[in-house]
Amino acid sequence: MSKKLYLLISILVVFSLALMACSSDSTTQSTDEAGNGQENGQANESANNASDYPSRTIEIYVGHGAGGGTDIFARTIGELLEDILGVNINVVNLEGAGGVIAKEHVANQPADGYTIAAISSFPVSTALGTNPAGLDVLTPIARVQADTYTIMVRSDQFEDLDEFLKYAEENPGQVRIGGVSTGSMDEINAARFIDATGLDMAYVPFDGSGDMQAALLGGHVEAILEELGPVIDYVDSGEIKPIIVFAEERLDEFPDVPTTVENGWDLTQGVERGFAIHIDTPQEIIDLLEDAIRQAYETEAYKEHEKQRYLHLREGWLGSQEYREKLEQDIAIYREVIQQLESQ
Incomplete structure (x- = not known):
């Protein structure tokens, strides 16, 4: 490329950037005067989506194979949620990396409430550093099971x-x-x-x-x-x-x-199963899902399922905020455990 051509392209790029900046300033001024900027528009759109939610199929992703505890958990609650929410619930098995692949998939979907992760090994994979979809990317909806x-x-x-x-x-x-x-x-x-x-x-x-x-x-x-x-x-x-x-x-x-x-062995940890969703999901949708899952958890059908599968041995329910706090505690515990095991 000649020096003249390079100089011409550079001038054009700078000029284009300057025009974009002016256009942006003009748009910002216009929206400020109107009092109805893009952020407000997005907020209004999210509010509208939340008010219409749910209106189509919800997908629950399971990071483990069919027939396992997490798979059975997701399908049992999903079936009950269909009646409560009035939409189809599709459970998808996306195996691999200790459940991380499924969580990553959910983290990469739109934050509209229609893609949910069934989580179980979340604290360990996060503590190991193998789970890029941590609590800064996914937020818990509720814990349902504390297995033994x-x-x-x-x-x-x-x-x-x-x-x-x-x-x-x-x-x-x-x-x-x-x-x-x-x-x-x-x-x-x-x-x-x-x-x-x-x-x-x-x-x-x-x-x-x-x-x-x-x-x-x-x-x-x-x-x-x-x-x-x-x-x-x-x-x-x-x-x-x-x-x-x-x-x-x-x-x-x-x-x-x-x-x-x-x-004499201090080993009482068990698999805790719950649901998580993209952290940018509107709070109204998260609250609605938490309430719906709580309703499913309290049905006679689920309580019978609990007894049949020995899930009643420990209290399972934790709401969104309590579950987040529990996950944070467990992540810290497992980080310490992993350090101890690696030092031996």
Whole structure:
């Protein structure tokens, strides 16, 4: 490019920028005089959208596979929300990266209330730094479930916790504990359990709960970190059984199964499931969704679902603000846990 041509282009660019600046100043002055600028227009548009909300299908994105706890949670609440909100609720499984891909997708959609994330491993992925859609991008709507972890084994392989731990001690490096995803609640809590036992065991990640359960039944892993609900049919049939519960007190339904706390292990964290949405969503829409989810949570149908899947063991409900505070606390806790595990 010649120097003259380069100079001419530079002059044109500067001139264009100057015209744009003048046009912007003129527009700003005009809108200031009219008292009805672009920001007010956007605010009015958001208010109109909120007043008409919802008017079409709402999509709930699940970052884990079909048949797992988060998937069942989203579909159960989604079905109840259809009656409450009067629109279709479409649940979409978008697996990968411990649920991060689904959250990223929701964060990149318009902040209009029609795209929601079902979250479960949010605190861990945020603490690990693998979740770019943190609380500065997504805001919680409500927490619905506070689930309870267990270690599950095949009933024909181990009688109880003592036999399982003895086998692990006698076969270092041979015991595999399955969980859902890497960088997830499952991986961190499995690591904490292995660290607490002081034994040489390995964590094996699976894409979804169904794959993990199949691996246990097929003898590809010796145990899985799982909640009671997703495997209750296998438990009732006698194929799978819990050998320890991550809780302070024994469960009435399983009085013979010991807890982590009675073994001297401070492991009581469980998967907490709720919903989050783009942080720029109008507050009126967030409030409306929180109220609708609360109504779904209080229905007889959901309460029956809670009991059938052992979700009633801990109080699940937290509103938007309380849930945000809880997530902030959990993120801080897991950051500390992760630092401790990395330093060992």
